[in-house]
Amino acid sequence: MSHSEASEDSRISERPRRPILRAIAVVVVMIALVYAGLEAAHRLPHWLNPFGETTKDRSAPVVLNSIQNLSRYEAATGNYQVVVDLEKDAKFLPGQLRGERTLFVGNGNVDAYVDFSHIGNGALTVDKAHNTVTVRMPHAQLEKTNLDPKHSYVFARQRGLFDRFGDFFSSNPNQQQQLYVLASQKIQDAANSSGLTQRADANTKLMLTNMLKALGFKTVTVTFATSP
Numbered sequence: 390m391s392h393s394e395a396s397e398d399s400r401i402s403e404r405p406r407r408p409i410l411r412a413i414a415v416v417v418v419m420i421a422l423v424y425a426g427l428e429a430a431h432r433l434p435h436w437l438n439p440f441g442e443t444t445k446d447r448s449a450p451v452v453l454n455s456i457q458n459l460s461r462y463e464a465a466t467g468n469y470q471v472v473v474d475l476e477k478d479a480k481f482l483p484g485q486l487r488g489e490r491t492l493f494v495g496n497g498n499v500d501a502y503v504d505f506s507h508i509g510n511g512a513l514t515v516d517k518a519h520n521t522v523t524v525r526m527p528h529a530q531l532e533k534t535n536l537d538p539k540h541s542y543v544f545a546r547q548r549g550l551f552d553r554f555g556d557f558f559s560s561n562p563n564q565q566q567q568l569y570v571l572a573s574q575k576i577q578d579a580a581n582s583s584g585l586t587q588r589a590d591a592n593t594k595l596m597l598t599n600m601l602k603a604l605g606f607k608t609v610t611v612t613f614a615t616s617p
Contacts, residue, residue, distance in 0.1 A: 464589035495572025501589035529589035
């Protein structure tokens with residue numbers, strides 16, 4: 390094969406690629422233009438924005454399902470803050486096109502309580518002769534994390550072009566829920582290792598000691614055992 394024939398074959402093989410590349414370039418340009426237009430529309434005043442939204446609360450009345458009696462002493466509360474750094478990447482696309490990284494600040498509290506309903510017979514021993522009393526209590530337990538929605542928020546978010554384009558047409562409540570779940574789990578883990586239950590035990594012991602001494606007992610002994 391001559392040099393001229395090889396050059397001709399090379400030009401022929403490149404021709405089918407050009408329409409595909411042009412089509413891809415056109416699609417990218419159209420996406421960029423639409424995205425720029427939507428960005429500009431969101432900067433308009435609400436009454437001029439064709440994509441503006443109005444909010445109407447059509448919620449049904451609150452229905453009471455049940456009422457439960459509580460037999461617990463709230464002995465301590467821990468307030469926590471956590472920054473969740475969640476990153477999602479596409480396997481075969483660069484981060485500029487597809488991917489997302491979100492920084493979420495979660496603020497919440499965890500309560501530590503002593504369940505008085507687990508106190509059985511024999512938990513209280515009174516020695517009238519010596520005016521002493523012994524109380525046996527279960528150890529404190531932790532409530533589930535109570536994440537504060539008013540003070541928990543997305544601090545920063547980086548998104549690829551395709552993700553930002555899609556956000557204009559649909560919301561992603563599952564991602565918001567995932568951030569709240571992760572923040573709650575991390576706060577719960579921190580509460581488990583922060584000595585909150587030990588503080589609740591100490592506060593419960595102090596409360597019972599003061600109360601029983603006010604009733605006239607000279608010596609008050611409070612012990613803790615694992616609840617059944």
